[in-house]
Amino acid sequence: MNRAIVNRFFLSMICVFMVLAAVCQAGQEPNDAVQRRVMAFYYPWYGVPDGPGGAGRTVHWGRIDAENKNIRASTHYPRLGAYDSHDPKVIDQHCRWAKDAGIDTFIVSWWGHGSFSDRAMNKILDSCGRHGMTACIYYETVPRPQTPNSAAEDIIKVLDKYGDHPAHLKVNGRPVVFVYGRALQELGLTDWLKAIELINAGYEKGVTAIGDQFSFGSARVFDGVHTYNTAGHLQGMKPAEARKWAAETYKSWVQLADRAGKISAITVIPGYDDTKIRKPGLAVERYDGQLYRVQWDQAIKADPHWILITSFNEWHEGSEIEPSLEYKAKYIDITAEYAGRFKAKARGIHRPPAGARFSTGEKSRLREKLQRVNIAVLPGADSMGFWWLLDLGTDMELLTWEDVVDRDITPQKYQVLLYCAGEHYRRTVRREGDVDDALAAYLKSGGFLAALPAKPWPFYYDNAGQAVNRSGRFGLTLRMGWEQPPAGASLHFVQPEHRLEHVPEKFPFPTSGDLRWRPFFSGGQAKHTSLLQLHDGNEKYLGDAIAYEQLDSGGKVFYVCFNLLEGPYSERLLYDIFEFIAARAGN
Numbered sequence: 001m002n003r004a005i006v007n008r009f010f011l012s013m014i015c016v017f018m019v020l021a022a023v024c025q026a027g028q029e030p031n032d033a034v035q036r037r038v039m040a041f042y043y044p045w046y047g048v049p050d051g052p053g054g055a056g057r058t059v060h061w062g063r064i065d066a067e068n069k070n071i072r073a074s075t076h077y078p079r080l081g082a083y084d085s086h087d088p089k090v091i092d093q094h095c096r097w098a099k100d101a102g103i104d105t106f107i108v109s110w111w112g113h114g115s116f117s118d119r120a121m122n123k124i125l126d127s128c129g130r131h132g133m134t135a136c137i138y139y140e141t142v143p144r145p146q147t148p149n150s151a152a153e154d155i156i157k158v159l160d161k162y163g164d165h166p167a168h169l170k171v172n173g174r175p176v177v178f179v180y181g182r183a184l185q186e187l188g189l190t191d192w193l194k195a196i197e198l199i200n201a202g203y204e205k206g207v208t209a210i211g212d213q214f215s216f217g218s219a220r221v222f223d224g225v226h227t228y229n230t231a232g233h234l235q236g237m238k239p240a241e242a243r244k245w246a247a248e249t250y251k252s253w254v255q256l257a258d259r260a261g262k263i264s265a266i267t268v269i270p271g272y273d274d275t276k277i278r279k280p281g282l283a284v285e286r287y288d289g290q291l292y293r294v295q296w297d298q299a300i301k302a303d304p305h306w307i308l309i310t311s312f313n314e315w316h317e318g319s320e321i322e323p324s325l326e327y328k329a330k331y332i333d334i335t336a337e338y339a340g341r342f343k344a345k346a347r348g349i350h351r352p353p354a355g356a357r358f359s360t361g362e363k364s365r366l367r368e369k370l371q372r373v374n375i376a377v378l379p380g381a382d383s384m385g386f387w388w389l390l391d392l393g394t395d396m397e398l399l400t401w402e403d404v405v406d407r408d409i410t411p412q413k414y415q416v417l418l419y420c421a422g423e424h425y426r427r428t429v430r431r432e433g434d435v436d437d438a439l440a441a442y443l444k445s446g447g448f449l450a451a452l453p454a455k456p457w458p459f460y461y462d463n464a465g466q467a468v469n470r471s472g473r474f475g476l477t478l479r480m481g482w483e484q485p486p487a488g489a490s491l492h493f494v495q496p497e498h499r500l501e502h503v504p505e506k507f508p509f510p511t512s513g514d515l516r517w518r519p520f521f522s523g524g525q526a527k528h529t530s531l532l533q534l535h536d537g538n539e540k541y542l543g544d545a546i547a548y549e550q551l552d553s554g555g556k557v558f559y560v561c562f563n564l565l566e567g568p569y570s571e572r573l574l575y576d577i578f579e580f581i582a583a584r585a586g587n
Contacts, residue, residue, distance in 0.1 A: 034263055034305045036305065036346070037105055038335075038339040038342060041107045041310050042108050043315075044117045046060050046061055046315075047086065047116065048061070048064070051083070053084045053086030053087070053120065075276050076327070077325040078313075079325065085116075086120050088123055092127050094312065095127045096131065102336050105135060105136065108120075108124055110138055111141065125165045126167070134168065134169040134170075136168060137178070139177055141186065142183050147187075149195075151192070156199055158177070159175050160203070177208070177210070181213060193221045208263075210226055211224070212228050213225065215454070216388065216566065217387040219260035223263060225264065227267050230310075233512070234269070234284045238287070239287050240294075246294065246295050247301070248511065250304070254266065265304060266308065267308045268309055268310075269295065269309070270321055271284050271318065272284040272317055276316070276318075283318075293338070300342050370392070373581075375389075376398075376413075377399060379398075380422065381421060383452050384566060386420035404435055405430060405435060409441075410445060416448045418450050419453060421453065424460075425463065427470070443557070446554040447556070448558070449474055449556070450558040452560045457469070458471055458476060475549055475551045478518050479518070479543065480518070481542070482516065484515055491508065491536055492506055493534055493535075494506050495532055499576070503573055516563070517561070519545070520544040526550045531546040531547060548584070
């Protein structure tokens with residue numbers, strides 16, 4: 001079957017799926033049957049020469065100096081010393097400590113069939129069962145060729161092996177699989193949706209998949225959302241600052257899941273220090289347990305379905321709560337205190353936040369306008385822009401990079417090319433840079449490229465991870481802004497002309513999440529329209545957050561700064577953005 005027909009069919013099925021999901025969720029408490037749980041990420045990858053897993057060699061620890069209580073690849077020193085993850089006595093002790101801490105589930109780092117971690121899985125499940133706990137896998141990477149089929153086949157095989165075990169975590173009878181961010185990015189959201197559909201078709205009981213990404217799209221693809229590690233956010237924060245960050249962030253994450261009717265899982269960490277294994281590395285101070293406590297306080301207030309702990313025993317990154325020489329059982333005790341508080345009270349009634357409520361008539365009018373525009377979507381669509389259009393019921397065609405090169409990509413066929421990926425794209429299909437050439441030719445012939453990226457800088461990296469930055473060739477005249485806003489800066493977005501009617505004329509730059517800033521500046525082209533700008537406290541112009549530019553070549557580009565698409569006005573912005581695009585497509 002023609003790939004374009006397949007992609008159109010797939011998109012239509014997504015639309016049906018999302019509409020049905022919205023209907024089913026209307027007026028219902030999201031996932032009200034999901035049991036409250038405290039879970040911990042668990043690492044079964046350690047081996048010692050005299051242990052059943054190591055079997056004559058050291059695995060994952062590096063050099064072990066037991067006399068001086070030092071392990072080369074471990075930030076701290078375990079109370080058990082360097083141990084073997086395949087030793088039933090070790091696993092049993094871990095389960096006893098976890099049970100004492102109020103931990104219900106181990107999320108087990110899993111690296112493929114026949115791997116060291118896989119060979120420990122049955123032992124972990126058996127021990128969890130004896131201690132009244134459950135376990136599931138943390139799916140770390142997709143096997144080659146890294147397609148929806150290879151992911152689905154891999155996970156179905158996991159579920160065939162472990163899904164029926166009495167100690168395997170299940171939600172409504174469906175075994176749970178957590179999907180790590182690496183594996184999520186290896187496919188992207190649209191391909192993960194395909195993979196989950198294949199798993200549910202191929203495994204009779206189905207799967208409950210929890211994705212490592214808090215985003216509008218992830219909350220529609222997966223059955224729940226989480227994140228593994230918050231150390232990047234907490235770096236340099238004292239407990240009072242961490243409390244403020246967690247209060248704002250955890251609440252928004254729970255609301256994101258609630259709005260989609262999905263499972264919310266909030267992550268807390270005791271601290272973090274990977275400077276023994278990475279240079280320069282990253283360290284987050286523990287503050288004698290206070291950092292951990294303030295996160296727990298705010299996680300409980302946010303009232304998620306689950307609270308996750310990073311980690312039980314990731315010794316390389318110094319995030320463990322397992323008893324150690326340095327901290328004794330301090331973090332087991334703190335965890336027990338807060339886990340008891342969390343599970344003592346049932347989850348409250350959560351009504352999804354109102355957000356932007358557009359009338360049925362408004363949505364219908366916008367959908368009719370967009371139906372008159374032929375929209376093609378470039379590969380890797382992850383940002384809210386794409387998923388919001390699907391929610392709206394907009395017809396689009398998903399392209400592959402082969403399509404971009406081999407097919408007739410013209411403004412007559414596709415009035416708008418939509419880029420909703422991150423920073424990576426495929427530059428070459430058959431000859432060096434042929435994707436670049438095809439996109440440049442599309443613009444030169446009068447095409448309209450709308451970039452609503454999921455990350456800061458579209459067309460920045462090629463698929464091998466090399467920095468190529470071809471954005472300027474496509475009229476996206478971006479500049480480096482910052483990785484973090486200047487300390488103490490008062491920043492706000494301003495509409496120079498009120499073209500976005502559903503959005504305030506002035507609102508603040510975000511204070512949490514990914515705060516990188518990549519502004520658009522006029523490239524001196526035929527006509528530049530600034531729709532939203534960033535200003536500092538002195539009203540100094542810092543570049544455009546939303547801009548439209550008509551190129552000298554006759555083409556048109558539209559740019560939206562990525563972090564606007566996950567902010568409080570995202571839906572209002574998207575409504576106005578697509579009205580603007582629809583009015584100018586083909587003109």
